[in-house]
Amino acid sequence: MALAQSTATGPSEAEQQEAQPQTAAQAAASSRNPATLDRVSVTGSRIVRDTFTSVSPVQVINREESTLAGFSSTAGVLQSNSVTGGSSQINNAYGGFVVNGGPGVNTLSLRGLGATRTLVLLNGRRVAPAGSRGAVGSADLNVLPNMIIDRIEVLKDGASSIYGSDAVAGVVNVITRTRVDDTTVEFQRNFTKDGGADETRAGIMTGKIGDRWHLSGSLEMYQRSELTVGQRDWASDCPQPLLGRNADGTYGADDYIDPRTGRAKCWTIDDSGVTINTIGTASIAGIPGLGSVGSGANGNVFNRWRPNPGVTTGLPGYEGVSYYGRDSFDPGMLRESLVSPTKNTTGFIQGGFDLNTLGDAELYFEGLGHRRESRQTGYLQHTFDYPVGSPLLGSLSTLPAFLAAPADGSTNGRNVSVRAFVGWGPYNSWQEVDFFRATAGMRGNLGTQWNYDGYYSLARSDAAYFTENRLTNRIARSFDVVPDGSGGFVCRDRSDGCVAAPALSAALVGGDIPQAYRNYVMQDTRGQTVYTESTINFGVNGPLFDLPAGSVSSAIGVEHRRQEIDDTPDINSINSNLYGFTASQPTRGKDSVSEAYIEFEVPALSGLPFAQELTFNASARYTDYDSYGDDSTWKLGMLYTPVNWLSLRASRGTSFRAPALFEQFLGATSGFLSSSTDPCNEYGNRNPTSARYLNCASIGLPANFQQTNSVTSITRGGAETGLAAETSVAVTAGIVLQPEFPAWFGNLSFAADYYDIQVDNGVARLSGQNVMNLCYDSQPADFNAGAGQCSLIVRGANNGITVTSGYVNISESVVRGWDFTARYVREIGPGSFRTTAQVSNYLTQAGRTFPTDPLRNRTGTVAAPQYVGNLDMSYTIRKWVARYGLEWTASTNDYDYYETYFDTDYRPDYLLETGNYFLTSLSLQYRGDDWSATVGARNIGDKEPPMVSAGWGNRIGNAPLYSGYDYFGRTFFFNVSKSF
Structure with a gap:
């Protein structure tokens, strides 16, 4: 032009x-x-x-x-x-x-x-x-x-x-x-x-x-x-691998290959790190899936599993899968808006x-x-958190706790025995x-x-x-079930048309979520x-x-x-x-x-x-x-x-x-950061005299600590914190x-x-990651006193982290x-x-x-x-x-x-x-x-x-x-x- x-x-x-x-x-x-x-x-x-x-x-x-x-x-x-x-x-x-x-x-x-x-x-x-x-x-x-x-x-x-x-x-x-x-x-x-x-x-x-x-x-x-x-090959082809460069200097041939199919895993095509078609449990010895190696002396201890009806020992009906062996691609991802x-x-x-x-x-x-x-149009990964002892688990109802009760109340305060990672599919937002x-x-x-x-x-x-959203209180109500007298289950409280959560099954883990349940938990929200x-x-x-x-x-x-x-x-x-x-x-x-x-x-x-x-x-x-x-x-x-x-x-x-009005007055907005953002992950690999090593050790974390929870990040405007x-x-x-x-x-x-x-x-937004790094890299005296950026971080009993950040100068x-x-x-x-x-x-x-x-x-x-x-x-x-x-x-x-x-x-x-x-x-x-x-x-x-x-x-x-x-x-x- x-x-x-x-x-x-x-x-x-x-x-x-x-x-x-x-x-x-x-x-x-x-x-x-x-x-x-x-x-x-x-x-x-x-x-x-x-x-x-x-x-x-x-x-x-x-x-x-x-x-x-x-x-x-x-x-x-x-x-x-x-x-x-x-x-x-x-x-x-x-x-x-x-x-x-x-x-x-x-x-x-x-x-x-x-x-x-x-x-x-x-x-x-x-x-x-x-x-x-x-x-x-x-x-x-x-x-x-x-x-x-x-x-x-x-x-x-x-x-x-x-x-x-x-x-x-x-x-x-x-x-x-x-x-x-x-x-x-x-x-x-x-x-x-x-x-x-x-x-x-x-x-x-x-x-x-x-x-x-x-x-x-x-x-x-x-x-x-x-x-x-x-609609575009470059967007829907398997992603360029995170690791792996070929001898000729090119990339791509070393993408993760599924040993079951011989094809690339496409881990993960939408760059979100989702896991689907998988369940999570406490670590249990079981049968490894093809190409997967777990922990333990024999490499057969897993906390992630994929349905396999041929497995009758360990965790019946499921084979153990390692990190990159999990499924992360769903054809529904191709319907996301480019x-x-x-x-x-x-x-x-x-x-x-x-x-x-x-x-x-x-x-x-x-x-x-x-x-x-x-x-x-976006894509959702959905998690079904089955409480310990839930009748919806069937033969797996005796499994021990895998996760503590989620803070959002979605399990009615009960610990989680099995978490099913399921592909929900596309969802819409509109304005x-x-x-x-x-x-x-x-x-x-x-x-x-x-x-x-x-x-x-x-x-x-x-x-x-508007956004199609799943409502936490409806999910919680759907897991509070009683027998319906016909071999199934109904909600204990059906006053709002509650539909019971589906029982755990291979079909459900594969993404077959009953439409009635979808219609109940997902509602249009409007702001x-x-x-x-x-x-x-x-x-x-x-x-x-x-x-x-x-x-x-x-x-x-x-x-x-x-x-x-x-x-x-x-x-x-x-x-x-x-x-x-x-x-x-x-x-x-x-x-x-x-x-x-x-x-x-x-x-x-x-x-x-x-x-x-x-x-x-x-x-x-x-x-x-x-x-x-x-x-x-x-x-x-x-x-x-x-x-x-x-x-x-x-x-x-x-x-x-x-500062613009939103930079001053933005209402507290919560989101989630990856578990990998915890500054104390594998802190034992650091210099033992460094501030981060000393600070992570001072709260009793083991040197090989690995965060398993996502980090809750809250962002707010800067008017209350002296934004200039x-x-x-x-x-x-x-x-x-x-x-x-x-x-x-x-x-x-x-x-x-x-x-x-x-x-x-x-004026810029200081990210939750910035706040955490600044806190854990601060002097131990300031860290232990909760001073500076550390005053914005709360680490719970389960090591779940909530970090508050916002607009700063x-x-x-x-x-x-x-x-x-x-x-x-x-x-x-x-x-x-x-x-x-x-x-x-x-x-x-x-x-x-x-x-x-x-x-x-x-x-x-x-x-x-x-x-x-x-x-x-x-x-x-x-x-x-x-x-x-x-x-x-x-x-x-x-x-x-x-x-x-x-x-x-x-x-x-x-x-x-x-x-x-x-x-x-x-x-x-x-x-x-x-x-x-x-x-x-x-x-x-x-x-x-x-x-x-x-x-x-x-x-x-x-x-x-x-x-x-x-x-x-x-x-x-x-x-x-x-x-x-």
Whole structure:
């Protein structure tokens, strides 16, 4: 996609002016006098300018270019590597992961600093957060319209002093068309070669311009179908093995082979470590299954068993299985969502009326309404915990206790004799998100040169979220059974239609769960999230006085914002009655902020030898939060053009960000961590004088201790624990080259911009694993006193751990790098050729939690590439446009990172590197007088995402979870539009 960046790659000034919104009076004046051009305000400054060149780098994306590139949604455009510089984005591939904003949300993170540090604007005004669950805090790109968009301006520079606290990493301003005087209908279809993830968008845009008024709007429906794991071989093939590299350096042949079938075990295809088709008991001597070796002198002692009707001794009906001999694959896993489906309906309306008074004032308004219906399919492993002596165990009712009574009460306080690990199958979650934003304001002139603009905006996101959940109290009731007189069992208490738990059998262990029981224990649970934001803003701008080089301009304004979140989970979640799922408390909180800003632009030199232009820009903002008090931010910038073909620019500014509402007030949310996260596992292998060894030994754990329980992790907001606001400093410096060549050569321009952003005291969630490690690595005196992080950990009598974590201030985050952009335009034959190339180079992506921690640079690691690039070439001849696109993600590896910071070499056993990754696209467009048609294909080579070993980070199938890789395969698209 051809993306313009500042003067080096932007449209001509005339093209840029033509793209600006106009009032009806301005449009009429332009039609009478074609030479009249509107003065424009470029994203990154509130001062009106008549040149596109700015102190800070601004990237411009026209809608025509996004259509040629095959994007069918604004979210897709904004999340492409060409905009984000290769940092990973939350999109519909994250449906099975816990993300801020809830499943189905699409957010934008510039420079990899997170969505809460990237500000999204619509026509220069904030897009309020939207989404579901308690962690709503960023704009959801789903709510943005598509058809009526004129262009998108991306400021990749800190701008808190201009726009407020969220503009730490940059600002995205989505600008709509206002001069609409006809009706246009449009239809786009994107469909994949192998099926799944098809996109359909249909819309209408209409408008009318009168003598003193204008009115326009659009209505669109967008739908993406589901892509399941089973629809892509790379996602459904057996995972790359955790261990085992072949002699030729390849991976994969040493996957776990089932000795019963001779086929790979696929342990485990969904990376969740589930065990199914197995039961757990106290350690008992029995008959080993084929290929399994247990403990004991003869290797025949097991605590995991698989049904085998031929076994009559030991544990009759069951054979012993070792860890990797267990089953972990169920065909139902192939029905999980790889890319979750969504259906979006978006309406946008805008208008204005000229008053012919109050300085040629215009009353204007905007309305944005959106509804998202999204869904995700996941997979469940279910455990049947049969209490000691339960009649449902039949001949195994005499077995001793295997586990202590679960703390959730699912066995009515009785110890567990047999735990059956059973594949429940797919389950669904879905969301209905309604969002609206209404804005009304007035703008006009103060005298002949000063302008004013004041508006009020109100936004509200109202989301209902649903999940199919098993209820713990119903499971407990189902195990309290009595004989039914016919050889079966019924619930002792049948007041709510209780269905008795099924008796233990080989069929049950194999996944044959009676439907009546499923219907009883699994219910639809519903939560609701409401987020509101209101904004009042008033500003003026214009020239102050004249200097020899030009006028000193200024912009002054005030703003007041108020936000409130109210998330109420399902009552069963609040009461911790969801079996095997997180429990959440309500998230409720509000905050408000009052701000005042001022900006100056000073033309110091102009039109002199070696000083064609020297302009300084300075801005400052005073911010006063109800929650975190006041602070001030500032920014200084400079643009120097010694000769016409060379410009130098630089800026330095500060930011102040109060924590988002969810970071402050998130209700306690419980989840589960793997038993392997217990810091005391096998602590005897450590140095006996180390703090962890001494601390684990002091609580009486044996040196070969191995945790058998999952760790309960509780996360809560940071307002109660002294969470502070974060600050940052951003530095940019760039060069723009536009040399003058002979006409036959064409036009060549180049821009290179360096950025350095350091966030101090940044707000981040400290994980339960972090808390445990910090506690068990602390000094023994602090550990035994339960001081510091140890006060957040409770180890029960059964060695079960509950750890409380939350949002804290971390020491430092640093992002440094370069953005390079080149554009070449030349007339060739009867047409015009244009090519744009962009490369982003991350020098540093580093952070540390505490000042004593090392600053670890993760750039170049898997899912954090050092380089990404885009090449766009187009040729326009009369009414035809042909386009070729190339996207590049550089090779990555984790080996160097772990060797550098942890002195660990993973090369012999793990595949933790990816090669250079290229995607190509082609398209052809015809533009008639009142209609156009575009056809093309993305990922022409049908390139699959790269593979890494199981056990590495977050994966989808065999691929890293990274938005820069294509999960769809070859995709065809066509777009048709017609104006009336």
